[in-house]
Amino acid sequence: MTQLRERPVDGAQDGGPAAPTRRGRLLDRLDRTGSPYLFIAPFFVIFGVFGLFPLGYTAWISLHAWDISGDQGFVGFDNYATLFGDPDFWNAIFNTLGMLILSTVPQLVIALILANALNQRIKGLAFYRLAVLAPIVTSVAAVGIVFSQIFDRDAGMANGLLHLLGVPAIDWHADKWSSWIAISAMVNWRWIGYNALIYLAAMQAIPRDLYEAASIDGASKARQFWAITVPMIRPAVLFTVIVSTIGGMQLFTEPLIFGQGGFAISGGSLRQFQTVSMYMFEKAFRDFDYGYGSAVAWMILILIMILTLINFFLTRVRGGRA
Amino acid sequence: MRVRGQRAALAIGMCALLAAATACGGTDGSGQDSGTTLVVKTFGQFGYQDLYKQYESTHPGIKIKEENIGKLGDYAPKLQQWMASDSGAGDVVALEEGILIQFMAKPDKFVNLLDHGASSLQGNFLEWKWKQGLTADGAKLVGLGTDVGAQGMCYRTDLFAKAGLPTDREKVGALWPNWDAYLATGQKFVAAKTGASFFDSSGSVYLNMLMQQGDHTYYDTSNNLVIDTNPAVKTAWNKTVQMIQAGLSGNIAAWSPQWNAGFKNGKFATIPCPSWMLGTIEKQAGPENANKWDVAKVPGNGAVRGGSFLAVPTQSKHQQEAAELVKFLTSPEGQIAAFKAANNFPSSTKAIDDPAVQNYTNAYFNNAPVGKIFGESVKGLKPVYLGPSNNPVNDRVTNALTALEQGKLSPDAAWANAVDEAKRVAK
Numbered sequence: 001m002t003q004l005r006e007r008p009v010d011g012a013q014d015g016g017p018a019a020p021t022r023r024g025r026l027l028d029r030l031d032r033t034g035s036p037y038l039f040i041a042p043f044f045v046i047f048g049v050f051g052l053f054p055l056g057y058t059a060w061i062s063l064h065a066w067d068i069s070g071d072q073g074f075v076g077f078d079n080y081a082t083l084f085g086d087p088d089f090w091n092a093i094f095n096t097l098g099m100l101i102l103s104t105v106p107q108l109v110i111a112l113i114l115a116n117a118l119n120q121r122i123k124g125l126a127f128y129r130l131a132v133l134a135p136i137v138t139s140v141a142a143v144g145i146v147f148s149q150i151f152d153r154d155a156g157m158a159n160g161l162l163h164l165l166g167v168p169a170i171d172w173h174a175d176k177w178s179s180w181i182a183i184s185a186m187v188n189w190r191w192i193g194y195n196a197l198i199y200l201a202a203m204q205a206i207p208r209d210l211y212e213a214a215s216i217d218g219a220s221k222a223r224q225f226w227a228i229t230v231p232m233i234r235p236a237v238l239f240t241v242i243v244s245t246i247g248g249m250q251l252f253t254e255p256l257i258f259g260q261g262g263f264a265i266s267g268g269s270l271r272q273f274q275t276v277s278m279y280m281f282e283k284a285f286r287d288f289d290y291g292y293g294s295a296v297a298w299m300i301l302i303l304i305m306i307l308t309l310i311n312f313f314l315t316r317v318r319g320g321r322a
Numbered sequence: 323m324r325v326r327g328q329r330a331a332l333a334i335g336m337c338a339l340l341a342a343a344t345a346c347g348g349t350d351g352s353g354q355d356s357g358t359t360l361v362v363k364t365f366g367q368f369g370y371q372d373l374y375k376q377y378e379s380t381h382p383g384i385k386i387k388e389e390n391i392g393k394l395g396d397y398a399p400k401l402q403q404w405m406a407s408d409s410g411a412g413d414v415v416a417l418e419e420g421i422l423i424q425f426m427a428k429p430d431k432f433v434n435l436l437d438h439g440a441s442s443l444q445g446n447f448l449e450w451k452w453k454q455g456l457t458a459d460g461a462k463l464v465g466l467g468t469d470v471g472a473q474g475m476c477y478r479t480d481l482f483a484k485a486g487l488p489t490d491r492e493k494v495g496a497l498w499p500n501w502d503a504y505l506a507t508g509q510k511f512v513a514a515k516t517g518a519s520f521f522d523s524s525g526s527v528y529l530n531m532l533m534q535q536g537d538h539t540y541y542d543t544s545n546n547l548v549i550d551t552n553p554a555v556k557t558a559w560n561k562t563v564q565m566i567q568a569g570l571s572g573n574i575a576a577w578s579p580q581w582n583a584g585f586k587n588g589k590f591a592t593i594p595c596p597s598w599m600l601g602t603i604e605k606q607a608g609p610e611n612a613n614k615w616d617v618a619k620v621p622g623n624g625a626v627r628g629g630s631f632l633a634v635p636t637q638s639k640h641q642q643e644a645a646e647l648v649k650f651l652t653s654p655e656g657q658i659a660a661f662k663a664a665n666n667f668p669s670s671t672k673a674i675d676d677p678a679v680q681n682y683t684n685a686y687f688n689n690a691p692v693g694k695i696f697g698e699s700v701k702g703l704k705p706v707y708l709g710p711s712n713n714p715v716n717d718r719v720t721n722a723l724t725a726l727e728q729g730k731l732s733p734d735a736a737w738a739n740a741v742d743e744a745k746r747v748a749k
Contacts, residue, residue, distance in 0.1 A: 068406045068424065088746075145579075152580065154589075171573075174728040261575035262395045263717040269724035270731070270739070285399035287714055287747055288424070290406075 055301075062294035072291075079295035089296065091271050092279040093303070099180050099255075099275065100248035103187035108240055111192050115199035116225060129200070132193035143186050144257030151182040151258070158182075179258070179273040186254045191247070195240045202236035203229060238315045242308050249304045252277040276300055358640055359385040360647055361412030363404075365397035366390075367601050368416065368468070368630075369664025373656055377647060384643060393577060394418055398713075404635075405431050411635040413644035414651075417465050418630050419454060420713040425633075426457065426464060427710065433634040435463040438645035446654055450705030451669040455631050465631030466652040469666035470703075471596035472696035473530060473627060474617040476603060478518075479688070481591040485514035491690060495619040501531055501561055504621040508570040511591060519572030522581055522590045524562050524727060525720040526627075530594045532558040533706055534622045540716070540744065541709020547748045549715065550741045559719075559740075563733045566726055573727040582606045585615075594620060596627045597667035597696045604686045617690040624703040629669065667696045674700060711748045718743040 062079055065072040083089050118129055135143075150157045151172040159169045172178045206229065214224050230237075255273045256264055265282045267274025274282075277300065284293025362370070374386040389412065391397040398421050404411035405425070417425060425431065440463050444452055447467050455465040475498070479489040487510065488494055498504040508520040521527055532539055535554030542548050549555055565571065572590045574580050584590055585606040595603065595617065603615055632652055634644040650656055657668035658678050665684070668674050674697050682693035709715075722740035725731045731739060 068402045068428070070406065086746075148579070154580065171728055174730055260578035260580075262393065262577045263721060264395075266717070266721055269721045269728060285402065287711075288399075288402050 058294045058297050061290055062292075062298055064291050066289075066291040066294070068288045068290075075291070079292050080299075082292070083295050083299065088271060088274075089276070089279060089299075092267075092274050092276040095176070095180070095267070095271070095273055096249060096251060096275045096277075098176070099184055099187075099251060099273070100245065102180050102184035103191075103251075104241070104244045104248055106184075107188045107192055107244060108195060108237070110188070111195035111240070112199055112230075112237075114192065114196040115203060116229065118196065118200050119203045129197070132196050134193065135190045136194045138190065140190070140253045141257060143190055144254050147182065147186045147189075147254075148258050148260065151185075173258075173268055173272070176272045179255075179268060183251070183255050183258055183273055186258075187248070187251070191244065195244070198236050198240055199233055202233035206232045234315065238312070241311050241315065245307050245311060246304055249300060249307065250277050251275045252281070276303075357385070358383060358643055359387055360414065360640060360644055362386060362388045362414040362416075362647075363397075363401065363412050364388055364390050364416040365394045365418070366392065366598065367664040367666075369601075369660040369662075369666055370651060372663060373651060373659050377650055381646075384647075386647070394421075395577075404637075408637045411637055413634065413638040413640055414648055415633055415635055416468070416630050417633055418628060420628075420708060420716075422454065422465065422631060423708055423710050423712060429457050429462045429464050431636055432462075432464045433636055433638070433641045433645060434461075435466060435634070435645055435648065436461075438642065438649070440466060440645075440649060443649065443653075446652075446670045446672055448669050448671055448700075451629070454705075455633075465633035466648055467669035468630045468632055468652055468657065469598060469660065470669045470700060471598060471626050471628030472667040472700045472703075473620040473624070474595050474597070474692070474695050474699065475592055475620045476595040476599070476615055476617050476687075477592045478588055478590075478614055479616050480614050481516050481518050481588055482511075484516045485511045485591070487511065489616070491616050491618045491688075494616070498621040501621045505561070505565055505568060505570070508565065508592075509568055512569050516591070518588055519574075519590045520570040521565075521592050521594075522572055522574045522584060523576060524566055524571045524723045525576055526594050527565065528558055528562040528720070528723060529627060529716065530620065531561055531622070533627060534624070536706070537704060538707040538709075540712060540748075541707065543707050545709050547709070547711075547715070547745065549719075549744045559737060562723060563726065566723070567733075571727050573724070575724065586611060588614070594627075597661075597665050597692070598628060600665040600684060600687065600692065612686050613688045615686070616688045617684070617692055617695055619695060620699060624699045624701065626700070626703055626706070630666075661693075665692065667700065709748075714747045715744045718747060 063074060063076060065075050065078075114132060118125065118132070122128070149155075151159075153159065153169060153171045153173070156172070158172070162168075162170065170178050172182045210228050210232075211224055214228060219227065252275060255267055255275055256278060258273065259265070259267055265274075265278055265286055267278050276296065280293050280296040280300065283289050283296055364370075368388075368390075370388065374388065378384055378386060391400060397416075398418075401411065401415060401417075401421070404415075405428075443466070448470065451467040451470060455467060456463050475495075477494060482489050482494065487507065488497065497507045511520045532555065535558055536552075537543075538548070539552065539555060540547060540549045542552075572584070574584050574589060580589075583606075585603055586608055588611075593599075593603075600617070607615060632648045634641055634648060638644050651660075652670075654668070654670045654672040654676065657666075657670050657673040658676055660666045661668055661673070661679055662682065668679060673679055679693045680697060682691070683689045684692045719740045722731070722736040722743070725739065726733060726736040
């Protein structure tokens with residue numbers, strides 16, 4: 001490494017122009033210290049314009065009373081104060097967290113089992129590996145429409161199957177638990193394959209001799225899975241947990257399409273499945289209270305950060321003990 | 323102003339980036355006299371296609387491009403964004419009466435049509451329709467009326483026959499001189515067990531009754547929310563609850579896929595239909611159900627639901643041309659053409675009395691004389707004042723009714739929920 005880094009300096013002294021001018025040396029220095037920044041600049045410029053600026057601007061709006069005609073004056077943290085006393089907001093948080101658990105936990109557990117199965121020597125492996133990835137290329141809207149039909153009250157497949165088991169028809173939109181199950185089913189179906197593939201990649205990087213040693217010591221397949229596979233793929237698990245948490249906090253399209261009708265953004269007659277992103281949209285773009293909507297948006301960001309930190313520490317602490 | 327400066331800087335930056343590929347603002351065409359394109363933003367169906375062609379042929383150099391968004395619920399927020407950001411609204415925008423009030427509070431965002439010679443057109447319009455588009459001081463005319471949502475009651479003849487009810491539209495209309503009689507008819511229908519419900523969901527029936535109750539609904543004319551003190555609201559609510567409890571509702575949310583399919587499969591026997599909804603029914607029920615749907619008079623005395631205006635946003639670069647187009651589209655002739663194309667019932671008295679409207683029959687609906695049916699409904703009409711958050715409040719009341727239909731709330735709890743939600747959204 002040191003060799004590589006020093007070589008250009010040597011080159012400049014040996015094979016360079018006979019007498020390096022002051023200007024040439026300056027350009028050379030500029031090239032070496034400045035150009036890396038130039039190379040990474042496109043990302044940071046775009047991030048600044050489309051990431052950082054909207055973030056700051058949203059914070060600015062959230063401190064104002066801001067309706068369709070624009071700024072109606074600075075109100076400080078009034079929007080946030082109202083938000084903390086707003087039962088619809090807390091209901092949306094509750095729904096979001098509920099669906100987050102209902103979709104993330106089964107999603108990751110099933111993905112883990114699936115990845116383990118795909119890590120075995122079986123026939124047609126390539127086909128299966130491709131097949132689990134198919135749902136992810138389906139558009140969210142299509143998933144939403146198809147699953148909404150499956151969970152239709154009058155003519156849905158879910159109720160049809162329940163009927164065969166002698167269970168009376170369920171109005172999936174009417175209750176929290178039933179609507180959450182329907183929406184989580186969409187999320188799970190779409191993302192299980194993606195997570196399974198990430199786990200699979202991590203599993204393939206585990207040295208085989210660990211398993212051989214464990215086999216010689218008489219460890220069962222199940223014990224090998226929990227004692228070797230799972231700890232070894234912890235970084236991948238952490239990644240998927242964080243990504244699905246963020247995805248879950250931003251859940252929007254699936255419940256919106258599931259909702260249907262002219263006022264679908266309310267997420268059910270009693271807001272049974274209104275997520276916090278839907279609530280943000282309702283406030284900002286249906287009630288045209290941009291200040292309030294921006295405050296909701298910032299609360300979502302803060303919540304995601306808190307949840308990510310919790311996830312991070314949980315995985316760290318557990319990892320440290322293992 | 324600072325914000326605007328930043329935006330301008332950004333826009334200039336983007337222009338510089340794009341300069342190689344395209345010229346910024348090239349569509350303006352201000353350099354030449356020919357090639358002005360007017361962008362018209364609409365929702366639902368306005369039935370203007372033939373009128374555009376006619377206008378283009380008589381006004382050389384003008385091209386018209388309509389940009390349509392299907393659902394009003396999707397159109398309204400987009401329009402708000404365009405108006406708030408002063409860009410994207412095009413040259414002519416459609417304003418539905420429920421969202422009009424919000425925009426009337428900011429008349430500066432729109433061109434005063436009185437400055438473009440609209441004052442002489444007052445006699446063309448129903449008086450209250452004209453006044454709706456006028457600011458309180460009468461100095462600014464924000465929008466010119468297009469249609470009014472004249473009401474009828476659409477019904478399935480095959481389901482009525484199955485239930486042993488008359489199918490002739492005169493006799494059907496005679497079944498329900500008022501809403502109590504409509505309820506009694508519904509009970510008979512339900513008892514006949516046809517497998518269909520009497521109406522789709524309670525929201526539209528409720529709104530119909532509400533609009534017949536008096537001169538204001540959720541707001542008084544000083545824009546105070548009076549949902550819990552106005553007896554009109556409670557009367558309409560109570561009658562709706564009675565109907566739900568009698569099992570008349572199918573609990574099929576309006577504008578949902580099930581609702582669309584319901585027209586085709588005959589899932590419900592009646593639906594209160596504003597004139598503009600006939601087009602929707604025809605499209606959803608499809609040609610195989612021609613003559614199965616018919617139109618009768620609505621219970622009670624006349625009613626109106628919906629209806630729109632055309633306005634020119636000040637952000638338009640062709641305000642004069644756009645105002646001329648608006649005057650053309652909202653003229654009696656324009657309204658008659660729109661009525662024939664999309665069943666949007668005219669708000670122009672001249673157009674309503676025109677034989678072309680009066681004698682108009684709709685082939686899809688058993689040749690129902692819709693011109694006459696809706697014309698009578700409009701004449702029995704008293705205008706109803708709608709407050710600033712009228713549509714959001716109504717959305718919440720409809721949600722409470724849905725919760726009642728789902729059996730999730732008792733009538734009293736649903737009412738308390740509706741009032742509570744309404745107060746919070748209207749604050």
